Amino acid sequence: MNNYQKQLISATVPILRESGEDLTDYFYARMFKHHPELRNMFNMGNQANGRQKSALANAVLAYAENIENPSVLIGVLKGIGSKHTSLNIQPEQYKIVGTHLIASIKEVIGEPATDEILEAWTVAFFQLADIMINVEKGLYAENLSKEGGWNGWRNFIIKRIEQESAEIKSFYLYPQDGKEIANFHPGQFISVQVFIEELNLLQPRQYSLSTSYNSEYYRISVKKENGMNSNPSGMVSNAMHLKSEGDIISISAPAGLFHLEKDSKNPLVLISGGVGFTPMLSMLETNMxxxxxxxxxxxxxCRNESVHAFKNQIEELKQNTEWLETHTFYDTSEDEKNLPENISLGRVDLQKCSDSILIEGAKFYICGPEIFIKNQYESLLNLNVSRENIFYEEFGPQLINLN
Structure with a gap:
């Protein structure tokens, strides 16, 4: 890409800021019309609620804003690449995306999208595609280098299902082929692929692994989300909650950049909201x-006692160790007068726990909904915690970039 083309890309930034989501909304509709098979690879819940188009609009804008030095985005691109490998995205699919993205720019922006601008964006997109393909090539190779590793989808048997709370079930997944399974870092996720009759589509979803590694099975703990029929957001979790022991599902190899640093001896502060507790369980078990x-x-x-999963197991562990301390916040409680000392009413307030969490050398891990992450991240900064010691995982498409 030459300097003039970079200038043309930079000149489109104001248009992307104003009309980016209109562009990406149009793009997805156009691409799915010409390639309906790709609907099996995309989370149609995030298509319906607009999160996917927002994430793509943010990514396109960030790329345009940093066209002079796209290497500053490498951390974000590695995160996207990790998600892509968990969905088995292949190089040839970038050509499909590029073709429909450039066509969408022309059709949505109209006359201002001159042939020169379209040519510049074509060069820019495929430059980005090459970066992503190389990132993902490395991740695919890393998967295969592991004992028990694989790429693509592999069948696992649900051998055990346990009810953990009023809305969360744990699924114990054993490889159907009986062969070894890949190791993983505590905090990583797998993708699950389930056929959804209402959509007549295969649908992927990412679920954090909720145990430390063992050589026999993976465990995921799935919250049954509201949303069926016209709202696909909860279709996969509802389908999972209808599964029975003995059923078979397809999963991808463990992936994700949100995990404990290998061999790190730093103290840990884990901050979770709702079902965001799942990667923290893996971290906790690994430490133990x-x-x-x-x-x-x-x-x-979390909202209340009935949806507080694994509370008895965590409490038992705490009673038998000296290294674990817990603080829990319930929005409401049926027994407000008899709550234990470590349980408070209201939303998570790190100021109330500051004496406990401001530990020298600590690493802070946050997981939960978008607004939860933003609030806790800001609270940590207000407590003078360094950004470089804060890590977070956002469920769903990446919409926030705080570091």
């Missing part, structure tokens, strides 16, 4: 099983 006994403080918020 590795006998590292790193000081760990877990702050968790």
């Amino acid at each position: 099983n590795a006998l590292q006994n790193k000081k760990t403080v877990w702050i968790h918020g």
Whole structure:
């Protein structure tokens, strides 16, 4: 890409800021019309609620804003690449995306999208595609280098299902072929592929692994989300909650950049909201099983006791160790007068826990809904925690970039 083309890309930034989501909304409709098979690879819940078009609009804008030095985006691109490999995205699909994105720019923007601008964006997109393909090539190779690793989809048997709370079930997944399964870092996720009759589509969803690694099975803990019929958001979780022991589902190899640093001895502060507790469980079990006994403080918020999953197991662990401290926040409680000392009413408030969490050298991990992450991140900054020590995982398309 030459300097003149970079200038043309930069000149489109104001248009992308104003009309980016109109563009990406049009793009997805256009692409699915010509390639309906791709609907099996995309989360149609995020298509319906607009999160996917917002995420793509943000990504296109960020690329245009940093066209002079796209390497500053490499951290974000690695995160997207990790998600792509979990969905088995292949290089030839970038050509499809590029063709329909450029056509959408022409058809949505209209006359201002001159041939020169379209040519510049074509060069820019395929430059970005090459970066992504190389990132993903490395991740695919890494998968295959692991004992028990694989790429694409692999069948697993649901051998055990446990009800963890009023709305969360755990699924114990064993490989159908009986072969070894890949190791993973505590905090990573797998993608699950389920056929949804209402859509007549296969649908993928990402679920954090909720145990430390063992050689026999993976465990995911799935919240049954509201939303069926006209709202696809909860279709996969509802379908999972209808599964029975013995059923078979397809999953991808473990992936994701949100995980504990290997061999790190730093104290941990885990901050979770709702079902965001799942990667924290993996981190907690790994710490326990590795006998590292790193000081760990877990702050968790949820609506009430009935939806507080794994509370008895966590409490038992805390009673039998000296390294774990917990603080829980319930929005409401049926027994407000008899709550234990470590449980408070209201939303998570890190100021109330500041004496516990401001530990020298601590690493902070946040997981939960978008607004939860933003609030807790801001609270940590207000407590003078360094950005470089804060890590977060946003469920669904990446809409926030705080670091």
